[in-house]
Amino acid sequence: MxxxxxxxxxxxxxxxxxxxxxxxxxxxxxADPTTAKLTTYESGVDPVGAGWEQGSVRYLVYTLLYVIFAVDAVYLFPWALVIRSDLGAASLVEMAIFIGVLVVALLHVWRRGLLRWW
Incomplete structure (x- = not known):
């Protein structure tokens, strides 16, 4: 208990x-709430017109790619710290496969042209 x-x-x-x-x-x-302070602020652009505007999907792709590779890097750091222990060759092969899958995914994204800004 x-x-x-x-x-x-x-x-x-x-x-x-x-x-x-x-x-x-x-x-x-x-606390000094004024009308100007209470309006919506979006990247320095005054909120004029309709509240819905079509955005580019391209930014979503970059965001997802960043999240994928950042999460994968989080898995690499602990592995790199404990590789000196008893993990041995099996762990090295598993991590090589893991990094290989990441490289294949990155090459696929690059080949499809999703890493271009224009």
């Missing part, structure tokens, strides 16, 4: 920290 008390104490401490930070911001931050 003691472990549950520790978890409860940590959760309560986290809630208390968030609540105190929100309260401090409420007390200390200046």
């Amino acid at each position: 003691r472990e549950y008390l520790v978890v409860a104490a940590v959760v309560l401490a986290g809630i208390a920290l968030v609540a105190s930070a929100m309260g401090a911001r409420r007390l200390l931050a200046p």
Whole structure:
């Protein structure tokens, strides 16, 4: 039962920290809401016209590629740190296959022309 008390104490401490930070911001931050401050701001462009505008799918592709390769890099770092231990040749082969799949995916994306900006 003691472990549950520790978890409860940590959760309560986290809630208390968030609540105190929100309260401090409420007390200390200046508040001067004007019409200009309450309007929507989108990349320096005034919100004029309809709220829906067609965007380019190209940016979504770049975002997904970044997320894929960033997550894969997250898996590479711990592996690189423990490769000196008893993982041996099997781990090296598994990581070579993993990196090979990433290279094939990158070559496929490059061949399809998805890495061009224009």
